[in-house]
Amino acid sequence: MDRQLCFVYINSRDVVSVQFIASVSENDEYLQGINLLTHDEGRLKTFRKDRVIEYFEDLDEAVQFTNDIAKIGEFAVSKPRPETFDVHFTGFKKELKAELETLASDAGMEVRKSVTKNLKLLCYGYNASQLKMDKARSMGIIILNENKFKGFLETGDFTDSI
Numbered sequence: 001m002d003r004q005l006c007f008v009y010i011n012s013r014d015v016v017s018v019q020f021i022a023s024v025s026e027n028d029e030y031l032q033g034i035n036l037l038t039h040d041e042g043r044l045k046t047f048r049k050d051r052v053i054e055y056f057e058d059l060d061e062a063v064q065f066t067n068d069i070a071k072i073g074e075f076a077v078s079k080p081r082p083e084t085f086d087v088h089f090t091g092f093k094k095e096l097k098a099e100l101e102t103l104a105s106d107a108g109m110e111v112r113k114s115v116t117k118n119l120k121l122l123c124y125g126y127n128a129s130q131l132k133m134d135k136a137r138s139m140g141i142i143i144l145n146e147n148k149f150k151g152f153l154e155t156g157d158f159t160d161s162i
Contacts, residue, residue, distance in 0.1 A: 003023070003024045005021050006058060021045060088115055088119055115136050121152075123145070124144075
């Protein structure tokens with residue numbers, strides 16, 4: 001039989017709702033399945049696990065729980081994602097890139113494989129893609145060469161000259 005899940009969920013706007021999905025697939029962070037409720041029936045929906053307030057055996061229990069917490073004005077607020085300092089390296093030879101990635105990781109930074117919306121820093125080498133650098137600039141990402149990056153690791157300041 002198809003796996004089904006019923007749960008109470010709080011979305012990013014703090015709206016609490018009952019969810020009932022089938023054909024469930026999941027990983028460490030997300031649940032996904034076909035919605036069985038009439039307002040979105042048949043639609044594939046994805047949910048963050050850390051926003052699930054409670055799981056239930058049946059729909060009636062979930063609805064009752066939601067009604068109860070609405071009456072007393074209580075619900076579990078999701079935990080905010082921890083702030084990370086994301087960095088991407090481009091235009092380096094393989095060995096040097098691996099060395100820089102290790103330095104960044106050791107400094108508590110998250111190394112990303114591409115230019116993403118949460119990226120804080122792009123470190124470029126001799127063979128960096130101009131397109132990638134232009135994209136980073138348009139997104140307001142700080143761009144440093146290898147020497148400036150190493151200086152940043154030492155001082156914590158982007159503006160120091162090395």
